[in-house]
Amino acid sequence: MSDFARKVCMLGDFGVGKTSLVARYVRNTFSDKYLTTVGVKVDSRSVALSDEVNLKLVIWDIAGKAALDSVNKNYLRGASGLILVADGTREPSLRAALDLALQAREVVASPACVLFVNKLDMVDRWEVAPAVLGEIRRSLAVFETSALSGDGVEAGFIELARKLAP
Amino acid sequence: MTMPDPVERYLDEFLRARARPLLLTFDANWQLVDVHGDTSIRGLDADGPHTLVQQLQDLFLGLPCDQPQDLPFVELAGGIHAHVHLIPESDRFHLLLLDASDEHARTQVQQQLGNDATLAVFEKTRSLARLRQIRNELEQQRARLEEANALKNALFATLSHEFRTPLTSIFGYLHLLERYGESARDQALSALRRNASYLFALAENLLEYGRSEAGETLLTPTVLDLSVLVTDLEAMFCPLAAEKRLELSVEAGPVPPSDALFDVVKLRQIAINLLSNALRYTPAGYVCVYLGWERDRLRIEVRDSGLGIDAEYQAKVFKPFNRGAQHGACSAGLGLSIVKRLVERMSGLIELESTPGKGSAFRVALPPLVAAGPPQVAPVVPEGSHRSFSSALVVDDDPDVAALLEVLLGDFGMRARIATNVAEAIAMVAAEVPDLVLVDVELPGLSGNAAVYQLRSQGYKGRIVTVSANATESARSAAITAGADHYLTKPLDFVQFARVVQGFAAVT
Ligand SMILES: Nc1nc2c(ncn2[C@@H]2O[C@H](COP(=O)(O)OP(=O)(O)O)[C@@H](O)[C@H]2O)c(=O)[nH]1
Numbered sequence: 165m166s167d168f169a170r171k172v173c174m175l176g177d178f179g180v181g182k183t184s185l186v187a188r189y190v191r192n193t194f195s196d197k198y199l200t201t202v203g204v205k206v207d208s209r210s211v212a213l214s215d216e217v218n219l220k221l222v223i224w225d226i227a228g229k230a231a232l233d234s235v236n237k238n239y240l241r242g243a244s245g246l247i248l249v250a251d252g253t254r255e256p257s258l259r260a261a262l263d264l265a266l267q268a269r270e271v272v273a274s275p276a277c278v279l280f281v282n283k284l285d286m287v288d289r290w291e292v293a294p295a296v297l298g299e300i301r302r303s304l305a306v307f308e309t310s311a312l313s314g315d316g317v318e319a320g321f322i323e324l325a326r327k328l329a330p
Numbered sequence: 331m332t333m334p335d336p337v338e339r340y341l342d343e344f345l346r347a348r349a350r351p352l353l354l355t356f357d358a359n360w361q362l363v364d365v366h367g368d369t370s371i372r373g374l375d376a377d378g379p380h381t382l383v384q385q386l387q388d389l390f391l392g393l394p395c396d397q398p399q400d401l402p403f404v405e406l407a408g409g410i411h412a413h414v415h416l417i418p419e420s421d422r423f424h425l426l427l428l429d430a431s432d433e434h435a436r437t438q439v440q441q442q443l444g445n446d447a448t449l450a451v452f453e454k455t456r457s458l459a460r461l462r463q464i465r466n467e468l469e470q471q472r473a474r475l476e477e478a479n480a481l482k483n484a485l486f487a488t489l490s491h492e493f494r495t496p497l498t499s500i501f502g503y504l505h506l507l508e509r510y511g512e513s514a515r516d517q518a519l520s521a522l523r524r525n526a527s528y529l530f531a532l533a534e535n536l537l538e539y540g541r542s543e544a545g546e547t548l549l550t551p552t553v554l555d556l557s558v559l560v561t562d563l564e565a566m567f568c569p570l571a572a573e574k575r576l577e578l579s580v581e582a583g584p585v586p587p588s589d590a591l592f593d594v595v596k597l598r599q600i601a602i603n604l605l606s607n608a609l610r611y612t613p614a615g616y617v618c619v620y621l622g623w624e625r626d627r628l629r630i631e632v633r634d635s636g637l638g639i640d641a642e643y644q645a646k647v648f649k650p651f652n653r654g655a656q657h658g659a660c661s662a663g664l665g666l667s668i669v670k671r672l673v674e675r676m677s678g679l680i681e682l683e684s685t686p687g688k689g690s691a692f693r694v695a696l697p698p699l700v701a702a703g704p705p706q707v708a709p710v711v712p713e714g715s716h717r718s719f720s721s722a723l724v725v726d727d728d729p730d731v732a733a734l735l736e737v738l739l740g741d742f743g744m745r746a747r748i749a750t751n752v753a754e755a756i757a758m759v760a761a762e763v764p765d766l767v768l769v770d771v772e773l774p775g776l777s778g779n780a781a782v783y784q785l786r787s788q789g790y791k792g793r794i795v796t797v798s799a800n801a802t803e804s805a806r807s808a809a810i811t812a813g814a815d816h817y818l819t820k821p822l823d824f825v826q827f828a829r830v831v832q833g834f835a836a837v838t
Pocket residue numbers: 176177178179180181182183184185195196197198199200201228282283284285286309310311312313
């Protein structure tokens with residue numbers, strides 16, 4: 165059994181559900197109360213990639229902003245993976261997530277990336293058209309997720325873990 | 331810049347009391363070698379330094395430990411917030427934790443206010459847009475209702491007129507029969523028959539109009555016996571023509587092939603309406619009817635030497651309750667509007683050629699019906715198209731409904747699999763792509779719309795029909811926006827369902 169660990173960062177505008185997604189994945193909990201994240205919280209969960217390989221995902225949940233400031237860039241150092249998070253009910257948050265990914269490349273050379281489009285439980289209010297995600301999917305792994313119901317969350321994290329496998 | 335000793339001491343104490351520094355010293359292999367400072371606060375006592383050390387090790391994963399680092403506002407076990415500084419020293423390094431709980435709380439309040447304000451503005455803009463949309467919809471609905479209301483009023487006005495004329499005549503001839511008995515019998519009976527037929531046609535038209543209000547009417551394909559139709563029309567209209575001293579000829583052309591099916595009831599309705607219209611608006615001369623199979627269409631032509639219709643009214647004549655369209659008439663009633671609707675319902679064409687003062691000719695061309703109703707479908711849909719539209723996925727958590735849909739789809743020669751929730755549906759489509767997905771919106775957990783959305787975003791190109799108990803326009807539009815081709819409401823109208831599926835099969 166070989167164990168290794170990788171740092172991954174949650175990136176996305178505030179309120180899109182980064183903290184909630186981590187809570188769902190790591191602790192299997194959800195709260196509908198909104199408490200903005202200040203600074204960073206580090207959580208971890210191990211994924212068995214095979215019988216021999218165990219990957220520990222060290223997940224950085226950082227304060228959400230539409231643009232990266234120097235503090236956030238500092239937080240990104242040493243990351244191997246990025247989880248871009250958008251809120252399906254807020255179309256601008258999708259652009260923000262993709263934009264953040266571009267900015268992150270200044271700090272992280274070639275990170276493994278997945279995109280979570282969150283709040284799937286509110287799909288009737290989504291502003292992002294399915295065809296748009298279909299288009300993005302050509303170049304990026306996309307997961308429609310709901311931190312509330314849990315749908316898509318596990319699958320998304322596992323996909324990133326696979327991309328991080330040595 | 332050294333300050334006087336007492337100040338230095340004061341500052342040192344003050345800052346220490348604030349920051350409550352905790353220092354952890356590690357060797358190059360992350361072995362804790364020393365601890366200084368306020369250990370109680372960080373919960374180090376409880377289960378030893380293990381949890382904290384593990385967290386710090388995670389925190390510096392991927393970062394070099396031989397360079398100074400500064401990570402502000404790190405949330406640690408127990409909800410404690412600290413600024414974490416790494417200070418390297420030859421073969422070891424120190425992690426200095428400065429308490430940031432108060433500062434964190436203050437910053438969080440401020441940041442939250444800012445975020446909430448931004449979200450509120452976003453929400454407000456969106457609510458305004460939604461309100462505007464709702465107002466538009468209401469406006470349109472009001473206009474539709476007003477139009478419907480005007481139509482209803484016109485209907486009643488026309489009806490009283492249209493019913494009164496034949497009824498007056500019926501009462502008149504009944505009176506004649508009572509009064510003169512045998513001598514008036516033949517004349518009275520033919521008048522009674524004529525007016526009763528007229529009332530019958532009127533009632534049929536009203537029913538048809540009511541059906542059109544309620545939604546599309548269904549077609550029943552049957553074999554057409556042209557000679558029967560021609561004889562009936564003659565019998566029905568000869569008396570009226572004779573009374574008005576008009577020449578009436580009903581002519582049958584080539585008979586359609588036996589596999590060309592038509593909705594005969596509706597066909598009769600078309601012919602009757604065209605004929606009674608022609609007889610009504612022709613004061614002298616002739617009315618000629620022709621029915622026959624030419625160039626793969628059933629052709630119906632009704633020519634008259636009547637009043638004719640002005641060019642400007644020719645389009646209006648097909649609208650219900652138009653006034654003044656035909657010369658000398660106060661209303662054309664429902665007849666022609668129903669003819670047009672029926673012709674279009676059967677995918678046919680209708681033309682009008684008219685010269686005021688000379689007469690009019692209505693020409694109808696009807697293609698044979700393709701198929702209708704579940705039982706007729708299987709034989710009519712060609713083999714090839716069966717193979718290309720043959721598999722379905724039913725997403726419904728109610729086993730009875732799912733089983734019923736499976737059977738219905740089986741009638742169309744389709745094989746159905748069943749999923750009971752969104753995740754299962756996505757997985758089953760990924761495993762084997764079906765031609766049709768039938769999704770119930772009201773599923774446990776995520777709604778069926780979420781399944782539709784994901785399928786579309788994953789590039790599913792097949793047909794999707796959404797079924798829901800919610801009959802509102804917003805529910806329908808949510809389903810269509812998510813990517814559904816059709817939205818059907820519960821309780822499911824099986825005839826409509828059949829038509830939708832059949833439509834897919836036909837174009838696939
Ligand atoms: N309905 C719904 N609400 C969510 C979901 N994820 C997060 N939220 C809510 O969105 C708000 C912001 O979530 P949070 O995780 O703090 O967002 P962050 O700023 O990106 O960390 C909170 O009120 C959450 O309860 C979701 O999947 N569905």
